[in-house]
Amino acid sequence: MANLTFNExxxxxxxxxxxxxxxxxxALAYVLENLASEGINLxxxxxxxxxxxxxGLPPRDDEAQGVA
Structure with a gap:
């Protein structure tokens, strides 16, 4: 299993x-803090x-990649 972990x-x-x-x-801060402590299962x-x-979204068009 590949897992990204962070040191202290x-x-x-x-x-x-x-x-x-x-x-x-x-809520977002809580999620990020959990990622910091638990790591990420790649x-x-x-x-x-x-x-x-x-x-159900269409595939991304290569020409629209830089568009926000």
Whole structure:
């Protein structure tokens, strides 16, 4: 299983950044703090294009990649 983990210093920095960057959104800060402490299971990650197609969105057009 591939898992991305953070050492203690990285965890502390991620927690501080989550609190500082998202003071008005405690739910988002909580999610980021959890990622810092628990890491990320890379085996559970899915490709963005697969997610788009599952939700009925058209495939991304290469010409529109830089468009927000």
């Amino acid at each position: 210093a990285e965890q502390r920095e991620l927690r501080e950044a989550a609190r500082a960057e998202f003071p008005g959104n405690p 085996d559970g990650c899915r490709d963005w294009e697969d997610i788009r197609l599952e939700n």
